[in-house]
Amino acid sequence: MRWTGRIRFLFLAPAVLWVLAFTIFPLGYSLYLAFFKVEQKVEIKRVQQPVLDEQGRPVLEDGQPKMRNVVLRENVTTATFIGLDNFRRLLADPQVRDAVRVTLVFLLLAVPSELLLGFLLALLFNRQIMGRGVLRAVMILPIFATPLAVGYVFFTIFYEVGGPLAWTGIPWLSNPTWALVSVALVDIWQWTPFCFLVILAALQGVPDDLYEAARIDGASNWDLLTKVLVPLLTPTFVIVLLIRLAEALKLFDIPFAMTGGGPGTATQPYSMLAFRTGLRFFDLGYASAMAYGLLAVVMVVITVFFRRMRESYG
Amino acid sequence: MRTRTMLLLGSAALALLAGTVRAGQYVDWNADGTATLKLGPEYDNARITVPQSMLGSAFGPGKQPFKGVTISVTVNGAGPKGGISGPLYSFRPIWEEISGGKVNIVELPFAEHYTKMMLDLRNGTGQYDAFMVGAFWYGDIVPAGYGYQIDELMKSGKYPQWSYDVMPPSLKTLHQWEGKSYGVLNDADGQVLYYRKSALENPEHRAAFKAQFGYDLPSPPATWQQLLDVSKYFNGKNWDKNDADPDSGTVLHLKVGEQGHYHFQSLSASFVINPGDKVTRTQNVYWFDPADMKPLINSPGHVKALEFLQELHKTGPAAQVGWSLGEAWDYFLRGKAVFVFSWGDVGALCQDKARSKIQGDCAAAMLPSSDEYWDFAKQSWVKLGKPRQVGNTTGGSWHGVISNYSANPEATYSFLSLMAIPPVSKLMAMYGWDGVDPGFSYQFLKEDGGTASLDEYVKAGWDPNDAKTYTRAYKDLFYAPTTLTYLRIPGTFEYWDILDKNLSAAMSGAKSAKQALDDTAAAWQGVTNRIGRDKQLADYRAAIGYKE
Numbered sequence: 102m103r104w105t106g107r108i109r110f111l112f113l114a115p116a117v118l119w120v121l122a123f124t125i126f127p128l129g130y131s132l133y134l135a136f137f138k139v140e141q142k143v144e145i146k147r148v149q150q151p152v153l154d155e156q157g158r159p160v161l162e163d164g165q166p167k168m169r170n171v172v173l174r175e176n177v178t179t180a181t182f183i184g185l186d187n188f189r190r191l192l193a194d195p196q197v198r199d200a201v202r203v204t205l206v207f208l209l210l211a212v213p214s215e216l217l218l219g220f221l222l223a224l225l226f227n228r229q230i231m232g233r234g235v236l237r238a239v240m241i242l243p244i245f246a247t248p249l250a251v252g253y254v255f256f257t258i259f260y261e262v263g264g265p266l267a268w269t270g271i272p273w274l275s276n277p278t279w280a281l282v283s284v285a286l287v288d289i290w291q292w293t294p295f296c297f298l299v300i301l302a303a304l305q306g307v308p309d310d311l312y313e314a315a316r317i318d319g320a321s322n323w324d325l326l327t328k329v330l331v332p333l334l335t336p337t338f339v340i341v342l343l344i345r346l347a348e349a350l351k352l353f354d355i356p357f358a359m360t361g362g363g364p365g366t367a368t369q370p371y372s373m374l375a376f377r378t379g380l381r382f383f384d385l386g387y388a389s390a391m392a393y394g395l396l397a398v399v400m401v402v403i404t405v406f407f408r409r410m411r412e413s414y415g
Numbered sequence: 416m417r418t419r420t421m422l423l424l425g426s427a428a429l430a431l432l433a434g435t436v437r438a439g440q441y442v443d444w445n446a447d448g449t450a451t452l453k454l455g456p457e458y459d460n461a462r463i464t465v466p467q468s469m470l471g472s473a474f475g476p477g478k479q480p481f482k483g484v485t486i487s488v489t490v491n492g493a494g495p496k497g498g499i500s501g502p503l504y505s506f507r508p509i510w511e512e513i514s515g516g517k518v519n520i521v522e523l524p525f526a527e528h529y530t531k532m533m534l535d536l537r538n539g540t541g542q543y544d545a546f547m548v549g550a551f552w553y554g555d556i557v558p559a560g561y562g563y564q565i566d567e568l569m570k571s572g573k574y575p576q577w578s579y580d581v582m583p584p585s586l587k588t589l590h591q592w593e594g595k596s597y598g599v600l601n602d603a604d605g606q607v608l609y610y611r612k613s614a615l616e617n618p619e620h621r622a623a624f625k626a627q628f629g630y631d632l633p634s635p636p637a638t639w640q641q642l643l644d645v646s647k648y649f650n651g652k653n654w655d656k657n658d659a660d661p662d663s664g665t666v667l668h669l670k671v672g673e674q675g676h677y678h679f680q681s682l683s684a685s686f687v688i689n690p691g692d693k694v695t696r697t698q699n700v701y702w703f704d705p706a707d708m709k710p711l712i713n714s715p716g717h718v719k720a721l722e723f724l725q726e727l728h729k730t731g732p733a734a735q736v737g738w739s740l741g742e743a744w745d746y747f748l749r750g751k752a753v754f755v756f757s758w759g760d761v762g763a764l765c766q767d768k769a770r771s772k773i774q775g776d777c778a779a780a781m782l783p784s785s786d787e788y789w790d791f792a793k794q795s796w797v798k799l800g801k802p803r804q805v806g807n808t809t810g811g812s813w814h815g816v817i818s819n820y821s822a823n824p825e826a827t828y829s830f831l832s833l834m835a836i837p838p839v840s841k842l843m844a845m846y847g848w849d850g851v852d853p854g855f856s857y858q859f860l861k862e863d864g865g866t867a868s869l870d871e872y873v874k875a876g877w878d879p880n881d882a883k884t885y886t887r888a889y890k891d892l893f894y895a896p897t898t899l900t901y902l903r904i905p906g907t908f909e910y911w912d913i914l915d916k917n918l919s920a921a922m923s924g925a926k927s928a929k930q931a932l933d934d935t936a937a938a939w940q941g942v943t944n945r946i947g948r949d950k951q952l953a954d955y956r957a958a959i960g961y962k963e
Contacts, residue, residue, distance in 0.1 A: 143539035145560075145819055170822040174539040195934070261734030262746075275736035277925045361526070363671025364736050365920025380530050382909040383537065384945065 135187050135389040137180040146173040187390035197391070199366050200374040203281065207352060207370060210285035211292070212345045216338065218289065219296025224326075226297070227304045237301075241294045248291065252358025255287045259359070274360055277367030284356050284368050288349070296341050303337040304330070336410065343406050347399055371395055437476040441509045444476035452509050452839070457496050458846065463838045470513070470836070471829065473573040479515025481826040488815065488827070489532060490547040492522035498760065498850025499547055499602065499813045502834055502843055510830045516823075518830060526672055529908055536561040541820030544827040549811025550589035550598070551911065554904040554954060556816060557592040563817035566596045568828045575832035577840070581855040583893035585808050589901060593957060597816050599831040600840060603854020604810025606681040607888040608642075608756045609747065609765070610635050612778040612880075614654050615645070624648050635780040637802040639682065639723060642783050646730035646754060655750040657772050664730030666752035668743035671919040676911055677809045679918050681756060682727075683720030684805040684899035685785040687711070689792070694900070694961045697791035702902050702910075703943075705961040708952045710939045712914065713932035715796075716789030721921055721928035723785075728922055736923045748773060756782055758810055759844070759852025762885040766877050767847050775878040779888040781895070782807070806895025813850070841867065845875040853889050863890040904954040906946050913938045 151159040151166040159166040191197055226237055243251075258265055259273035266273065273283045307330065315329050352370040356362055362369030362377075372395065379388025437444040443451040450470055452463040473480045488503060495504040500522055507518045521543060523531050532546045533555060548556065556562045568574060577600050579587045590598030614620060615634035624632035628644050636642040646664025655662045669675040684701065691698030696706050703710055711717070728735070731752060735743060740757065747755040748764055748771040755761060764770055765777030784802035789795075815831035817824050833839065843851035844858045859865025863886060872882035902910065914935050921931035943951050956962070 141537060142559075143537075143820075145539075170824075172541055172820050172822050174541070174820065176539060196938070261737065262732055272733060272736075275734050275923060277920075277923050280737075360737070361670060361672035363916070363919045364669075364923030365671065365925045366916050367920070367923070367925060369916075377912070380534075381912065382906070383533060 131389040131392055133180075134386045135393055136182060136184065136386075138183050138386055139178060139180045142177045142179075144175045144177060146175075147171070148173060183386070187387045188394075190387060191390050191394055196366070196374060197371075197394075200369055200371040203366070203368060204350065204352065204370045204372075206281060207285055207288070208346065208349050210282065211288045212342065212349050214285070214289050215293045215296045215345060216342060218293045219298075219341070220300050220334075220338075222293070222297040223300040223304050226301055241298055243291045244294050244298075246291065248354035249358050251287060251291055252355040255283070255290075255355075256359045259283050275364060277364050280360050280364060280368050284352075284359060287355050287359065288352070291355075292345060292348070296345065299341050300334065300337055303334050307333055339406060339410050343403065346402055350395065350399055350402075439512050441512045454505055454509075457501065457505055457848070458842065461842060463842060465836060465838050469576050469838075470833070471572060471574040471576060473829065474513045474575075479513070481823070481829070482515030484514075484516040484823050484826045485519060486516060486544040486821070486823055486827045486830060487519040487521055487542065488545045488547065488830070489521045489523055489528060489543050491525045491528050491813070493850070494522070496848055498848070501849045502601075502851060503547075505849075506830075506834050506839070510833050514826065514829060516826050516830075532556075536818065536820070539820060541818065541822070543818055544821035544823060545815045545817045545831060547601070547813050548598075548816045549813055550604075550808075550901065551811065551903050551907045553589075553592060553597070553816075554902075554907045554958070557597055558905060558954060561819050562592070562597040563819045563821060563824045564595050564597060565599065565817065565824075565828055568825065569596060574825070574829040575836045577832060577835035577837065581837065581857060583854065585806060585893050585898050586812060586854050589808060589812050589903070590814065599815040599817075599828065600835040600855070601814035601831075602812050602851045603808075603844075603889075603893070604758055604812040604852060605807050605854065605889065605892045606677065606756050606758060606782060606809045607762075607885075607892055608635060608754060608780050608782050609761050610778055610780070611655070611750070611753045611773065611776055613776045614649065614753050617654075620648070620654065635778065636783050638786045639685070639727075639783045640786050642754065643723070643727055643730070646727060649753045650730040654753070657750040660751075662750070663732055663746070663752040665727050665754040665756075666731045666743045666746045667724075667728060667735050667755075668738045668740040668757075669728070669736045669919060669922045670739050671916055672912075673739040674810075675922075676915040676918050678756065679721060679724055679914075680899060681782055681807050681809045682724055683717055684807055685782075685803065686720040686723070686788055687714065687716035688805050688897055688899060689788065689790060690803065690897045694959050696961075699897070699900060700791070700959065700961075701900050703939075703955055705952070705956050705959065706963075708943050708948050708955060710936040711791070712939065713929070713936040714789055714791070717932055718929050719789070720785070721918070721932060725922060725928060736919070745770065759854075759885075759889060760847055760850055762881065762888075763845065763847030763852075765847070765881060766875075770847075775881060777878075777881045779881075779885045781888050781891040803897065804891075804895060806892050806898040808893070808901050809899065812854075841871070842875075845872060845877065853886060854893050858886065859890045860886050863887050865890065900959045903958055904951055906942050906951070909942050910939055913942070 148171050149168040150171045152169050154160050161167065222240065226233060261267055261273060261275060272279050274280050311329060312325065315325050320328065351372050353372045353376065356368040356370060357373060360368040362373050375388050375391040375395065378384050378391060435443050436446050441453050443453070444467065445451060448467055449464050450467045452465070454461045454463070467475060490500040490503055493500045495501060500520065503520045507520065511517060529552060535542050536556065579590065579596070579600070582600070586603050590596065590600070612634065615632060621632045624645070627648060632645060633641050636645055649662065650664035651661050653659065653661050667675070667678050687701055689698045694700065696704060700711060702712065732746070743755060744757065744761055744764060746752055747761065750772045762777065762779050766774050768774060781804050784799065784804045787796050787798050790797045817827050821827055834843070837857045840855060841857050843849050844853040857866045860867055860869060860883065865886070867886070869879055869882060873879055917926065917931040917935045920926040921928050926934070
């Protein structure tokens with residue numbers, strides 16, 4: 102009994118190690134970076150070492166041991182505690198304000214549209230229409246496309262001189278407002294099918310008896326929609342909304358490929374700013390503080406939603 | 416055995432008769448002491464014959480000094496026939512044959528190249544032996560000790576022979592740091608004006624322009640203000656009969672993150688730079704006040720230049736706010752704009768009939784001058800009696816720098832140097848696709864003080880008139896008495912990124928010119944404070960040659 106008790110921990114170990122290595126450690130290390138100014142210096146020493154064969158003996162060349170160059174490195178790291186400096190900077194940085202604004206506008210444009218369109222499409226596909234199976238399969242294809250590739254594809258679609266949408270005369274990518282709308286449209290194109298798929302699954306789980314009972318009680322189509330289906334589907338909506346909000350807050354690939362965050366910073370979301378700060382300018386401490394800022398917002402959103410769900414549905 | 420000996424002797428005799436000691440797939444070692452490098456179809460199967468000594472004493476028939484060595488070189492990703500990366504592919508088999516080594520070419524997207532390089536260097540991974548860098552990365556590479564100094568390798572005589580002496584001082588300084596050498600000669604970047612000579616010299620347009628603006632249509636324009644007038648005149652007219660659509664005045668590439676800020680740097684130089692024999696607090700400065708690192712980027716000169724650029728943008732397609740340089744170049748090459756100001760690639764691409772409709776009508780000149788500049792000392796505008804053109808080395812002048820972590824710096828240096836020997840470097844500058852632009856004495860014509868002949872350009876497929884104006888424009892540009900100072904201090908990538916974003920906001924109408932540059936200056940102060948003002952000040956002074 103004792104042995105089997107121990108061995109179960111052995112089976113859990115890979116998962117625990119995985120989480121520690123790839124979730125807990127980066128989380129902890131980035132927190133450390135946010136509070137410390139870390140400077141790294143590598144000291145180099147060049148030496149010559151003999152080349153060894155498979156038996157570990159030196160390889161000879163013209164009677165002399167064949168040598169190879171080896172660079173020995175020694176990392177020297179210094180860390181200075183800077184307290185809340187990075188977080189103070191976060192609150193005063195105009196770039197952060199811009200990026201937050203872009204992210205929020207994007208959220209407001211994209212997420213409700215995806216939810217609404219997904220719901221409408223689910224209603225359509227919940228009835229018998231010709232070629233429903235094929236259409237449904239086609240509908241969900243965008244989910245499987247890589248967002249970065251999608252960004253590049255739509256860059257050519259929105260191309261203003263000679264592109265397929267050039268006839269509209271809309272400055273899709275050169276106007277700051279339209280550029281953000283374009284990014285939102287691409288996100289809507291890609292993620293509406295996800296909302297559609299989940300809501301459709303929920304719709305198909307609604308028993309026919311409920312429809313029949315409502316009809317017998319004299320409910321109109323509108324009543325059926327607003328008084329039966331919407332309340333029934335609300336938990337699904339909340340879940341979909343939650344997933345989409347969390348994903349949309351991390352928006353990066355589409356604007357990265359399509360607009361580079363421009364014109365100016367018109368399509369630079371918060372996560373792109375954090376990426377640039379950390380991996381372009383190597384201001385890792387500040388980038389970590391930014392990441393924690395985003396984490397805090399996502400946590401608040403999730404907590405509020407779960408609380409509301411618990412209140413509504415126990 | 417006897418037959419075999421006879422055969423070997425026979426082969427040797429035949430080889431000697433043919434003048435070849437050892438014929439390889441990519442290199443022939445000739446009996447007369449020369450070697451012939453055999454290039455592929457991307458260079459029209461060109462054969463470059465050089466003295467064997469030019470390849471260095473380490474190389475020769477039967478020698479393979481780097482057998483078993485593999486080196487990795489990073490480069491902006493553009494493919495085997497793309498700018499800067501292309502020549503690496505073309506010369507890799509040659510180097511591999513004569514050295515016995517192997518080369519890994521690591522293509523990285525332009526937007527990620529710097530990041531990947533810095534991650535490798537900061538962490539000391541040593542994954543890459545060399546990087547094809549932009550000169551503006553030096554501030555982050557060399558002071559931190561990440562670059563491998565090449566002076567000793569250059570002097571050794573063991574590797575392919577080239578020299579900084581062929582470079583104008585403005586370019587030489589970009590390859591060195593505090594007198595020590597790090598960069599291997601490759602590309603020479605600077606922006607010149609390209610214009611459609613036939614349009615500017617068309618009698619009908621000349622008459623109409625004079626009637627509209629009251630002075631003769633200048634060909635080429637001597638001042639930016641003239642260029643704007645000409646650009647306005649041609650914009651919206653179908654002056655080029657390649658298609659039925661109206662054409663533009665000036666085409667620009669302004670997409671954020673795609674080097675659009677270089678347009679502003681080149682254009683604003685003559686609005687800002689105060690001439691003088693040496694660098695003082697007010698003369699020959701552009702970026703920061705060398706007394707205290709206060710940004711100068713929002714000076715009235717810079718602001719006026721940006722307002723001018725906004726006006727100029729209106730004479731091109733509105734979509735260019737989202738264009739990278741390739742798109743802007745193609746627009747010009749298709750005959751859709753009368754002006755573009757850009758790098759040497761454009762002049763060479765004009766000769767590429769697959770891409771260009773304007774060969775023979777693609778003239779070049781040094782960039783125009785502003786008719787006034789902002790005097791930093793008097794804090795007032797100075798009107799110029801005659802134009803004062805300011806040179807520039809705007810761009811990356813992309814070239815190889817060896818990583819200090821490389822276990823094989825000699826092998827890496829020899830590979831990079833193979834592309835730096837004069838006959839190779841000259842050939843590369845004549846082809847547009849490879850991104851290697853002219854700037855060295857053997858690429859300039861004899862009449863301009865160089866050693867190249869017009870025939871060589873014509874043989875490489877150039878129109879003679881295009882070649883003449885092109886090489887002269889670059890000679891004038893790099894030897895100009897007044898030149899835009901080049902920023903290459905730690906954090907340059909970040910300073911320029913901030914500028915780029917704000918310029919893009921100004922060009923798309925999201926910010927006024929003043930607001931964009933004020934925001935830039937404020938953000939630059941933050942960067943300077945973060946990296947360390949005293950440290951930045953010292954590096955900046957060293958970089959521009961300022962002494963108190």
